[in-house]
Amino acid sequence: MHAYQAVFNIWDTSHHVKSPNEVDLAKGSHCLQRLRSTADSACLNGTEGRSPLYAAALLMVGQVLLVYHMFTTCTSAHAIIQHVLLQAEEAYPALLAQPALDPITITPVIIDTVECLVRRECPIIHVKQADRFIVDRSIGLCWTLLPLLQQLCITSHESKMKTMCTALEPQSNGSVNDAFTDIERKIKDWEPLAPPSFFSDFTPLEASAMLLQARVYRTAALLIIHRLRNPLGVNDEKARWYADLIHAELASFIAATSSAHLSAFSSNLQYGEDLQRFIDNAWAASADGFKGTWFDLVDKNFTIPVMI
Structure with missing residues (x-):
């Protein structure tokens, strides 16, 4: 109490x-x-x-x-x-x-996993593929994506601990074969799974929001892999493409949804200001010739929660 x-x-x-x-x-x-x-x-x-x-x-x-x-x-x-x-x-x-406990048990795991993705740490709880469909208020249809995100966390952390950067081996087709190649392929191939009653159990808005979340999480994971491979200023075009894709997905959803159904981000203005400050610092570092990765800046300048 x-x-x-x-x-x-x-x-x-x-x-x-x-x-x-x-x-x-x-x-x-x-x-x-x-x-x-x-x-x-x-x-x-x-x-x-x-x-x-x-x-x-x-x-x-x-x-x-x-x-x-x-x-x-x-x-x-x-x-x-x-x-x-x-x-x-x-x-x-x-x-x-216990499905009845999903609202209590799943949210902390996804919060920890997302934080670890950004901070290159290892999640505390490692989930396995469940033998049932899990559609949760915080993770939506991404429960089967979660083990892949956690594998990405572990691979990223191991890479950080070994050399602080991954040695890339260019292939003849211009792609790379490194520690992230296997998990990148799995994430690209991933598709959300839903129970047969999904579209009758949820409203059209709820279903659309969860499908949007699945697409955005997958694209964000691919953007993270790209930024793990490439310091700021290197192959920025592909990073911009991923970022623009996420923005387009969110913008389209917002444009098609009544504002009455959307929560106001302004409920915590200080968080928005702190997030903008970090973005400004990242742009300033890039303009000043910073040669490290985006994640090097996180270690020093990103002290706020990733998810809110």
């Missing part, structure tokens, strides 16, 4: 986010301390920490505090998710076997 009270304290009576100086950060800090101490105590006790129900409760509280953190200080959101995933890791196979 303390976690929910802390989150409700973020908004005023008109459902607008309060300014930072109006929010009592002590409430959120107290909840984070409780989350950490409770999880640590469960680990010491042993059996309770391995209970699927306890792990589910921990994941739910962690996500509530994630919302609080993103609308306040917005600096350690990924650390919160990592903490609860580590505590629930042993129970995850049992949790993922």
Whole structure:
């Protein structure tokens, strides 16, 4: 209950986010301390920490505090998710076997995976292909893409640890054969899978949004691979093509959708400003002749959550 009270304290009576100086950060800090101490105590006790129900409760509280953190200080959101995933890791196979818990269990995994894609880290929970269709509020139809994204995270991290850049071997057809070739092929070949009742279970808008998400996630993964191979200023045309494709997909969807059905991104103006600042820094670095990868700039300048 303390976690929910802390989150409700973020908004005023008109459902607008309060300014930072109006929010009592002590409430959120107290909840984070409780989350950490409770999880640590469960680990010491042993059996309770391995209970699927306890792990589910921990994941739910962690996500509530994630919302609080993103609308306040917005600096350690990924650390919160990592903490609860580590505590629930042993129970995850049992949790993922229960469809009723999908809204609690899947969101932290996709958040951690996306953060790891951008930061070249390894996800905590490694998912396998499920023996059932999973259509979730956060991952849409991309559950079968998730293992490929996680494989890309691991390959990227290993490359970073070995040489900080991948040695490319040009082939006669102008393509490359490197650590990313196999996963790139798998991602290009991937198509979303949906249950037979998909179009009757969801409204046309919901179905369109999930299909859009699948296309955008796949293209974004290919853009990440391209940027892992090429420093800023090298083969930028292909990177621009991928980026323009994502923009065109989103623009077409927005143009065809009533604005009443779209959430306002302006709900967290500070996040938008911080994101724009990083983009400006990346362009400035490129103009100044920076020869590293986009991901080198992330390590130094990107401190906000990837997903919000």
